[in-house]
Amino acid sequence: MKREKILIIDFGGQYNQLVARRVRECNVYCEIYSYKTDLEKIRDMKPKGIILTGGPNSCYEEGAAACDPALFELGVPVLGLCYGAQLMMHTLGGHVGKAPVREYGKIEVTTDRSSKLFTNVSEKTVCWMSHNDYIETAAPGFQIIAHTPDCPVAAAQCEERQLYAIQFHPEVLHTQEGTKMLSNFVYEICGCAGDWKMDAFVENSIRSIRERVGKGRVLCALSGGVDSSVAAVMMAKAVGDQLTCVFVDHGLLRKNEGDEVEEVFGPNGPYKLNFIRVNVQERFYEKLKGVEEPEQKRKIIGEEFIRVFEEEAKKIGTVDFLVQGTIYPDVVESGLGGESAVIKSHHNVGGLPDYVDFKEILEPLRDLFKDEVRRAGLELGIPEKLVCRQPFPGPGLGIRIVGEVTAEKVRMVQDADAIYREEIAKAGLDKSIGQYFAALTNMRSVGVMGDERTYDYAVALRAVNTIDFMTAETAEIPFDVLVKVMNRVINEVEGVNRVFYDLTSKPPGTIEFE
Numbered sequence: 001m002k003r004e005k006i007l008i009i010d011f012g013g014q015y016n017q018l019v020a021r022r023v024r025e026c027n028v029y030c031e032i033y034s035y036k037t038d039l040e041k042i043r044d045m046k047p048k049g050i051i052l053t054g055g056p057n058s059c060y061e062e063g064a065a066a067c068d069p070a071l072f073e074l075g076v077p078v079l080g081l082c083y084g085a086q087l088m089m090h091t092l093g094g095h096v097g098k099a100p101v102r103e104y105g106k107i108e109v110t111t112d113r114s115s116k117l118f119t120n121v122s123e124k125t126v127c128w129m130s131h132n133d134y135i136e137t138a139a140p141g142f143q144i145i146a147h148t149p150d151c152p153v154a155a156a157q158c159e160e161r162q163l164y165a166i167q168f169h170p171e172v173l174h175t176q177e178g179t180k181m182l183s184n185f186v187y188e189i190c191g192c193a194g195d196w197k198m199d200a201f202v203e204n205s206i207r208s209i210r211e212r213v214g215k216g217r218v219l220c221a222l223s224g225g226v227d228s229s230v231a232a233v234m235m236a237k238a239v240g241d242q243l244t245c246v247f248v249d250h251g252l253l254r255k256n257e258g259d260e261v262e263e264v265f266g267p268n269g270p271y272k273l274n275f276i277r278v279n280v281q282e283r284f285y286e287k288l289k290g291v292e293e294p295e296q297k298r299k300i301i302g303e304e305f306i307r308v309f310e311e312e313a314k315k316i317g318t319v320d321f322l323v324q325g326t327i328y329p330d331v332v333e334s335g336l337g338g339e340s341a342v343i344k345s346h347h348n349v350g351g352l353p354d355y356v357d358f359k360e361i362l363e364p365l366r367d368l369f370k371d372e373v374r375r376a377g378l379e380l381g382i383p384e385k386l387v388c389r390q391p392f393p394g395p396g397l398g399i400r401i402v403g404e405v406t407a408e409k410v411r412m413v414q415d416a417d418a419i420y421r422e423e424i425a426k427a428g429l430d431k432s433i434g435q436y437f438a439a440l441t442n443m444r445s446v447g448v449m450g451d452e453r454t455y456d457y458a459v460a461l462r463a464v465n466t467i468d469f470m471t472a473e474t475a476e477i478p479f480d481v482l483v484k485v486m487n488r489v490i491n492e493v494e495g496v497n498r499v500f501y502d503l504t505s506k507p508p509g510t511i512e513f514e
């Protein structure tokens, strides 16, 4: 089936994945590509429309990110957002320069409601701005369709050529009617039908997996996390008992998690999967001995994972396909999708080490954002409790222990984390906080307990709110809850004598603590 598609051309802006998510919320499929992508390739994808994102450059400067001017001649509607808007104007003969007044934050914009872009949008509407440059004069043939007191061209259009430019960020939720504007672009201007629906996605995926796999044998790496669980159930529905799920207990899971995974996916669970649990805790600790650098830890854990699978695969006989729960943000963050820098390697994306002898990799969730994975999971009939689980990274506690990983430290962080989660749930906060966990810092310091000197580790508590896991803000946990957790952790977890609460947002931090 040919899916209609919007292309998002990435100029390195920080909200780019949000643009994609908003478009998909309109039931229109979209993909992110770097601005360096060849025009030929863009044309061949036959997009219904193109969105140019924001970006850090100034388009008039030497070496600034640019696009082929012929992009505007494809006959495909183009919407430029912020940098994208400036670039469109600059390329087509308008003038962009340093703004006498920079705009940052919520600004009231006056719109021309006769523009298709602003159909059903209020005349005065609050928008999110973040720019140092501005469009001084729109390109010839363009009509100004929005302004603010400091920004003469907050939006412009050339209707005949289907070109639209917006200085603000409709993708950010602070832009009150932003989703409406993006929806107007994809429906009113690009003429999309809106065929990106989760039930259809699940059904089509199951069908195409079945075709691709044929009679082949499939091995699935099950971690018990949301992504691999959804991938496993989808595969099970597609190929039944040709599928074997291998669950590696690498000793870096949350407290009791190994048993919980086995309960759900094991022989006594509802899914009747071919399920193999491999207990290789010691083997992983051995490999991680003396390793402190987080990227190296991720690599070691990832590679060891693959080796364990390989060994299991050999026991099963021929294995043709390996399933991985890669999701779209992994693809983009690994630098394969858009323009964003490689922030950290995801052991489940892209190239495998050459010693792996599986025929092919299947990544049934590669196109989905996290919230879409959850919706697919519900569509597949997986219980909500499982589907809405706290996210947990593949390398597990290996990257929630700063510095060297040891069995002893794993125990500390597991116990502290279990206490933290328990208290958060007791306080009724478990549904409202995006993600929360305990990490073990590599810091030891002096304390006193029962009149005795201690020299123990410090636990860091982390809690963030995020919709999309690309940006995050620290959650405001009531102080009494934090104090309670601190008390319990220090009393109950041997080896810990201090507890910190991490206030850092993302950016500049990451959600994990490694």
Ligand code: GLN
Pocket: 013, 053, 054, 055, 056, 057, 058, 081, 082, 083, 084, 130, 131, 132, 133, 134
């Ligand atoms: N760098 C450009 C400016 O400062 C565009 C910013 C953006 O895309 N958010 O105006």
